[in-house]
Amino acid sequence: xxxxxxxxxxxxxxxxxxxxxxxxxxxxxxxxxxxxxxxxxxxxxxxxxxxxxxxxxxxxxxxxxxxxxxxxxxxxxxxxxxxxxxxxxxxxxxxxxxxxxxxxxxxxxxxxxxxxxxxxxxxxxxxxxxxxxxxxxxxxxxxxxxxxxxxxxxxxxxxxxxxxxxxxxxxxxxxxxxxxxxxxxxxxxxxxxxxxxxxxxxxxxxxxxxxxxxxxxxxxxxxxxxxxxxxxxxxxxxxxxxxxxxxxxxxxxxxxxxxxxxxxxxxxxxxxxxxxxxxxxxxxxxxxxxxxxxxxxxxxxxxxxxxxxxxxxxxx
Amino acid sequence: xxxxxxxxxxxxxxxxxxxxxxxxxxxxxxxxxxxxxxxxxxxxxxxxxxxxxxxxxxxxxxxxxxxxxxxxxxxxxxxxxxxxxxxxxxxxxxxxxxxxxxxxxxxxxxxxxxxxxxxxxxxxxxxxxxxxxxxxxxxxxxxxxxxxxxxxxxxxxxxxxxxxxxxxxxxxxxxxxxxxxxxxxxxxxxxxxxxxxxxxxxxxxxxxxxxxxxxxxxxxxxxxxxxxxxxxxxxxxxxxxxxxxxxxxxxxxxxxxxxxxxxxxxxxxxxxxxxxxxxxxxxxxxxxxxxx
Amino acid sequence: xxxxxxxxxxxxxxxxxxxxxxxxxxxxxxxxxxxxxxxxxxxxxxxxxxxxxxxxxxxxxxxxxxxxxxxxxxxxxxxxxxxxxxxxxxxxxxxxxxxxxxxxxxxxxxxxxxxxxxxxxxxxxxxxxxxxxxxxxxxxxxxxxxxxxxxxxxxxxxxxxxxxxxxxxxxxxxxxxxxxxxxxxxxxxxxxxxxxxxxxxxxxxxxxxxxxxxxxxxxxxxxxxxxxxxxxxxxxxxxxxxxxxxxxxxxxxxx
Numbered sequence: 016x017x018x019x020x021x022x023x024x025x026x027x028x029x030x031x032x033x034x035x036x037x038x039x040x041x042x043x044x045x046x047x048x049x050x051x052x053x054x055x056x057x058x059x060x061x062x063x064x065x066x067x068x069x070x071x072x073x074x075x076x077x078x079x080x081x082x083x084x085x086x087x088x089x090x091x092x093x094x095x096x097x098x099x100x101x102x103x104x105x106x107x108x109x110x111x112x113x114x115x116x117x118x119x120x121x122x123x124x125x126x127x128x129x130x131x132x133x134x135x136x137x138x139x140x141x142x143x144x145x146x147x148x149x150x151x152x153x154x155x156x157x158x159x160x161x162x163x164x165x166x167x168x169x170x171x172x173x174x175x176x177x178x179x180x181x182x183x184x185x186x187x188x189x190x191x192x193x194x195x196x197x198x199x200x201x202x203x204x205x206x207x208x209x210x211x212x213x214x215x216x217x218x219x220x221x222x223x224x225x226x227x228x229x230x231x232x233x234x235x236x237x238x239x240x241x242x243x244x245x246x247x248x249x250x251x252x253x254x255x256x257x258x259x260x261x262x263x264x265x266x267x268x269x270x271x272x273x274x275x276x277x278x279x280x281x282x283x284x285x286x287x288x289x290x291x292x293x294x295x296x297x298x299x300x301x302x303x304x305x306x307x308x309x310x311x312x313x314x315x316x317x318x319x320x321x322x323x324x325x326x327x328x329x330x331x
Numbered sequence: 332x333x334x335x336x337x338x339x340x341x342x343x344x345x346x347x348x349x350x351x352x353x354x355x356x357x358x359x360x361x362x363x364x365x366x367x368x369x370x371x372x373x374x375x376x377x378x379x380x381x382x383x384x385x386x387x388x389x390x391x392x393x394x395x396x397x398x399x400x401x402x403x404x405x406x407x408x409x410x411x412x413x414x415x416x417x418x419x420x421x422x423x424x425x426x427x428x429x430x431x432x433x434x435x436x437x438x439x440x441x442x443x444x445x446x447x448x449x450x451x452x453x454x455x456x457x458x459x460x461x462x463x464x465x466x467x468x469x470x471x472x473x474x475x476x477x478x479x480x481x482x483x484x485x486x487x488x489x490x491x492x493x494x495x496x497x498x499x500x501x502x503x504x505x506x507x508x509x510x511x512x513x514x515x516x517x518x519x520x521x522x523x524x525x526x527x528x529x530x531x532x533x534x535x536x537x538x539x540x541x542x543x544x545x546x547x548x549x550x551x552x553x554x555x556x557x558x559x560x561x562x563x564x565x566x567x568x569x570x571x572x573x574x575x576x577x578x579x580x581x582x583x584x585x586x587x588x589x590x591x592x593x594x595x596x597x598x599x600x601x602x603x604x605x606x607x608x609x610x611x612x613x614x615x616x617x618x619x620x621x622x623x
Numbered sequence: 624x625x626x627x628x629x630x631x632x633x634x635x636x637x638x639x640x641x642x643x644x645x646x647x648x649x650x651x652x653x654x655x656x657x658x659x660x661x662x663x664x665x666x667x668x669x670x671x672x673x674x675x676x677x678x679x680x681x682x683x684x685x686x687x688x689x690x691x692x693x694x695x696x697x698x699x700x701x702x703x704x705x706x707x708x709x710x711x712x713x714x715x716x717x718x719x720x721x722x723x724x725x726x727x728x729x730x731x732x733x734x735x736x737x738x739x740x741x742x743x744x745x746x747x748x749x750x751x752x753x754x755x756x757x758x759x760x761x762x763x764x765x766x767x768x769x770x771x772x773x774x775x776x777x778x779x780x781x782x783x784x785x786x787x788x789x790x791x792x793x794x795x796x797x798x799x800x801x802x803x804x805x806x807x808x809x810x811x812x813x814x815x816x817x818x819x820x821x822x823x824x825x826x827x828x829x830x831x832x833x834x835x836x837x838x839x840x841x842x843x844x845x846x847x848x849x850x851x852x853x854x855x856x857x858x859x860x861x862x863x864x865x866x867x868x869x870x871x872x873x874x875x876x877x878x
Contacts, residue, residue, distance in 0.1 A: 077421060124608045130420065131364060132607045135562040138555070139600035150593045188737050195736035195743060196750070199715070199723045206712030210783075212694035213672055213704050214790055215727040224733060254555070258428050265425050270714070294440060301433025305411055308426045312418040 030273055031187060038179040042172070051171035053287055055243060058178035059236045061279035062185045064263045065272055066232025069189055071261065072269030073198065074225040075205030076126065077134050079257050080141020081233050086148055086252025087114045088234025089241035090155055093163040096242075098154070103166050103242050111234040118230030119223065126222045141257050148249040160248030163241045174243050181239065182276075185232055189272050192228070201225060202270070233260075266307055268314030277316055334461065335468075336588040337581065342473050342542075344580020345480035349535035350557025351564065351572035352487065353528035359504035359567050360524035362420075363412055366427040369554020370434040371529040374400040375536025376545030377438060380447035389452060397533040403434070404529025405522050413521065431554065438547040449540035451475075472541045479538055483531065484573055491569070500524055504567070532557075552596075559603050565616025574614055579603070625650040625825050626671070626702075626794060631680035633666055640666040642849045643680070648794070648842075653816060653826045655836045655857075658846035659869065664829045665707055667846065668796045671827070672704045673697035684794070699727060703792030705783040707799045707829075713772040717763060720771055720782055721754035724789025757785040761815060777808040784815060788824075795819060796827045801835055813839055837861060845869070 045051050063085060070076050091110030095101040101109075125136050149158045156162075168177070192198050200221050203211040208218050241247040250256070259282065267278020285303065289296045311318040350372060357365045378396030383389060411430050415423060451472040459468050491497035502510040503520045511517055535553075536545065543549070556579060564575025579599055586598035606614070626648040633641040641663045648654050656664050669675040671682065673694040681690040684700050712720050729746055736743070758764045761781040766774050771782065780800055787795055797816070801809045809832060816839050820826055830836045836843065837857040845852040845860060847869045853860055860866055 071421060077424075079424075125604075128607055128611055131562060131566050132611050132613075134364070134424070135559060136604045136607055139559065139604050142555070143597045143600050146594070146597050191739040192736050195739070196722075196726060196729050196731040196747070197733065197736040199719060200726060202714055202719075203712050203723045203726075206714045207710040209674060209694070210706065210710035210712065210786075211723075212674070213698055213706075213710075214724050214786070215695050215698035216723075217693070217695045254551075258425075261421070262425050262428070265421055269421070295436065297432055297436025297439065299436075301429045301431070301436055304429025305426050305433065308418065308422050308429065309411065309415045312415060312422045 031183070031190060034186060034273070034276070035183055038183065042175065045175075048171045051175055053284060055171070055174050055178050057280045057283045058175075058182045059240050059243075060260070060263060060283050061276045062178075062182050062236040062239075063233045063260055064267070064275040064279040065182075065185050065189045066229035067260055068264045068267075068269065068272060068275035069192065069201070070225045070229040071264055072271065072275070073193060073201045073205060074222055076222060076225070077130075077261075078137040078226075078229070079134050079254070079261065080137040080139070080144070081229065081260050082252050082254070082256035083141035083144035084114055084118065084230040084233035085237035085240075085256070085260075086144055086247075086249065087117070088237030089163075089247045089251055090148055090161075090237075091234070092238035093161060093241045093247050094154060096164045097161060103164065107235075107238045107242070110238050111231055114234035115227055115231045118227045122223045122226040122230075123219070126219065126226060138254065138257070141252065142254055145249050145252040145254070148252055155249070158249060160246055163245050163247055165245060166242045178239060178243075181235065185235075186272055186276065193272065197221070197224075205270075262304055266304075266311075266314055268316035268318070271314070271316045274314055274316035278314065281315070332588065336584045338469055338473065340581035340584030341577060342476050342580070343583060344577035345476050346535045346539050346553070346576075347556050347560045347579050348573045348576025349480055349483065349531050349538075350553055351560035351576045352484070352569060353531045354558055354561040355564075355567060355569050355572040356500070356524050356531075357528045358561070359569075360500055360521055361412065361416070363423050364427065364558065365407075365412075365525075365528065366424060366554065366558070367407060367431040367434055368528060368532055368557055369550030369552075370431050370438075371400045371404060371532030371550070372536035372539075372553045372557075373435070373438060373545070373547065373550035374403060374529075375533025376449065376540035376549060377442055377447060377536075377547070378533075379537045379540055380449045380545055381442065383449060384447075389450065393537045396537055397530050400529045400533030400536075401526045404525040407529075408522055408525035412525070413518070431550070435547055435550070442547060444547055446544050446546045447540075448544060449537070451541040470542060472538075476538045476542070479534065483534060487527075487531075487569070496520075496523060556599075559600065563603050563606055563613055565613030568613070568615045571613055571615035578614070624648070625685060627683045628667075628671065629680050629683075631667075631670055631677045631682065633663075633670055633675055633677050639849050641670065641677070644846070644849070644851050645680075646844055646851065646854070648825060648827065650793070650825050651820075651823060652841045653820050653828060653839055654842045654844065655828045655830060655840035656844045656846060657830065657833070657836055658852070661848075662846040663849040664846055665798055666849075668704060668798050668827070668829055671697075672702055672796055698790060698792075701793035702796065703787040703790050703794070704796035705780075705787050705798055705800060707802065709779050709783065711771050711779050711782055711786075713770075715771055716767070717769055717771055717774060717782055718751070718754055718758065718767040721757050721785050721789050722750050724757075724786040725750045725753060727790050754785075754789060757789055760788075760818070761785045762811065777804050777811075780804065780808075780812070781815065784819075788819065792824065794825045794827065796829075798829050799831065800828070801830060801832045809835060833861075 041054060045054055067081055070078055088110055091113055092106040095106035095110060096103050128136050148155050200216045203216055204218055204221055212218055263278040263282045264275050266282055268274025286300060289299050292299060350368060353368045354365065357363060375396050378399045379392050382392035382395050407430055411426055415426055452475045453471050457468045457470050491501055499515045500520050502515055503517055507517055560575035560579040561572045563579060564571025582602050583595050583599045587595035590598055624647050628644060628646050631641055631644045644667065656667060658664055670677050673692055676691055681688055684702060687700060689697055689700055712723060729750055755767060758767055761784055763778055763781055763785065766778060784800065801812045813835055816826060828840060840857055843857050843860045844854040845866050852869060853863045853866050
């Protein structure tokens with residue numbers, strides 16, 4: 016085979032800079048507050064998906080309850096800010112850190128499970144979180160949600176830059192991890208856990224770190240989302256939201272950080288177009304999920320990459 | 332009070348058991364977790380309501396509803412699962428979740444978002460059994476739920492043990508290639524499995540509809556609970572599905588009665604997660620040894 | 624004595640895969656474990672690499688009691704292995720597989736990874752060079768950039784060996800490295816084992832290919848139905864009537 020780069024199967028050229036350029040240039044195309052809102056929503060989902068992709072795509076685990084971390088980050092920061100008067104700059108990192116700690120505590124026993132048992136456990140935990148958030152209405156405002164104090168900056172444009180910057184940091188951190196020996200260790204776990212163990216890789220420790228990192232990303236996005244909207248409801252921690260997040264990761268392409276971003280982008284904007292079809296929204300969403308997974312089981316970005324590689328070979 | 336909780340627990344438990352059996356059968360034949368299983372339950376209830384409202388007597392409406400769901404099940408297998416049979420676990424999960432969203436969307440179009448009533452199969456007068464402190468009131472429908480579920484499980488056991496098709500399904504679940512080499516059509520087995528699971532789900536939906544009403548989204552929680560019950564009992568074990576279903580129903584009822592009704596689901600899921608952590612293969616699951 | 628296994632037993636349900644197996648492995652030699660199918664050879668390797676915890680007995684490596692520890696701790700102690708059913712990382716390239724093998728020698732903390740400390744780039748380059756050298760040694764250099772799922776079976780077996788060597792083990796367990804290989808490839812494995820032994824690495828070889836075993840091993844252990852049947856030098860063992868009766872048959876008698 017011709018001289019392929021020895022350290023990687025695919026090496027996209029400086030994609031982080033490309034993403035930064037995209038984020039910087041996008042406002043030129045955003046015409047009103049509504050489009051900014053969508054862009055911010057995409058960014059927030061992308062942050063969660065980049066982290067979730069580390070867990071699902073690289074470490075080969077599954078989580079059907081990640082919206083729970085999102086919700087806990089959101090409510091954590093909201094409650095500290097609204098009920099205890101903390102400034103958002105303090106409530107956010109503290110809430111995120113607390114969620115990370117929780118993820119660390121739960122992760123240890125849970126990640127001993129694999130496959131469907133793990134799917135069930137994460138699903139159950141996510142539902143538990145959403146039920147607790149909806150029931151403890153004295154603290155959380157119940158199923159109708161609660162108001163969240165604003166950030167020190169307000170307005171669509173300011174939030175766009177905040178979310179955009181956070182996304183860039185998230186992608187940078189994720190890519191660094193993946194390119195490092197620890198990234199190889201994660202992929203090794205996915206490839207063959209028993210062989211990884213025989214090379215001295217502590218499966219439990221690495222799965223746990225992927226789990227905690229993905230929880231931190233989700234909690235950060237959740238907290239930002241709460242302060243941005245000024246409002247938060249338990250629906251943000253629902254099973255449906257968890258499923259949407261996993262779908263974004265799988266749709267974009269597992270084991271691809273940029274796939275996760277693309278997946279978030281496509282599946283966040285798609286329903287916006289579908290609201291035109293009000294009644295058919297669910298039917299179309301379900302159909303899209305099914306068709307894309309049937310015809311592009313590896314996800315959008317890897318399928319496109321392969322198509323491009325094949326086209327290049329034919330073109331020679 | 333305890334007897335009341337136990338009774339209500341076994342009743343919901345029987346429903347969960349039927350749904351869980353549906354999960355187990357499909358999983359055994361194809362290693363797919365069919366997250367659309369709950370939607371079969373929904374179709375069972377909603378179609379029964381519709382056929383009844385259209386004037387058909389219940390003894391006709393229920394089998395027709397089950398037949399409808401069975402058709403949907405076979406279509407799901409042919410159109411969504413078979414084309415994607417080489418895909419990864421996560422991908423297949425997304426496909427079936429997409430199917431469940433699609434089916435729910437179709438339900439709002441075909442029917443509506445309202446709650447529908449289905450009359451009890453044999454009367455609404457509650458019966459009283461026992462007396463004094465140990466007494467319990469039960470709706471006749473409860474007897475239908477328990478009775479029909481028991482008959483269904485018995486029939487299934489006979490089907491898997493005594494009929495050729497049933498044994499073919501078990502063969503495929505153990506070793507697909509070997510089954511093929513024996514002349515078993517895996518495609519037919521898959522279709523039959525989905526049909527069977529859909530029928531079971533729809534039966535559960537029709538049975539519970541008079542007690543719990545039915546609407547376009549009853550399938551969501553029921554499906555999740557059925558999945559939880561199947562995993563609790565040991566994914567892939569039919570006996571486990573039944574045991575898991577009954578256990579889950581009882582845990583929920585006792586939790587609602589003695590702790591808090593708002594947190595009954597939390598209680599149930601916590602117990603399931605704890606059970607999985609200590610018994611990763613479920614209550615009756617086999618320990619699968621990986622050959623290295 | 625590099626490794627001592629004392630009265631190791633392992634049951635699966637009602638079946639005793641290993642029963643009271645004791646052995647002592649001297650450093651610097653090539654040892655072989657042979658026996659009919661089902662004799663417990665792979666189970667023994669799994670116990671020696673920590674994948675199975677023995678139900679009875681203990682394992683001591685370099686005078687350290689490793690019994691009951693996790694597999695990655697066995698690896699940390701200096702025991703490496705290959706697998707009978709290939710456990711190659713098919714989601715990586717050939718080079719990345721071997722680079723992963725360097726894990727124990729490139730401790731990379733979480734902060735270091737997330738924040739991309741400058742030292743990491745240097746360490747990665749060294750890792751890549753070490754991995755490339757190993758690929759050279761096993762003859763896979765030209766496939767370095769290929770995805771692992773695109774190379775031939777014989778190459779995959781050598782890849783597993785290169786990956787295991789990357790961890791610089793003191794003891795290397797090879798589980799049927801020649802299984803499914805043609806005579807030419809088998810000769811290459813034979814040569815490779817000799818080169819590994821020449822580096823001072825103690826090798827334990829589980830094999831069915833008697834020619835390979837008798838040619839390269841200095842010490843042979845025979846298992847039958849989970850028990851140690853005989854042990855000694857290859858020539859002695861192949862003459863032992865109990866061994867012949869259980870396993871080797873007329874073919875080896877003619878040696």
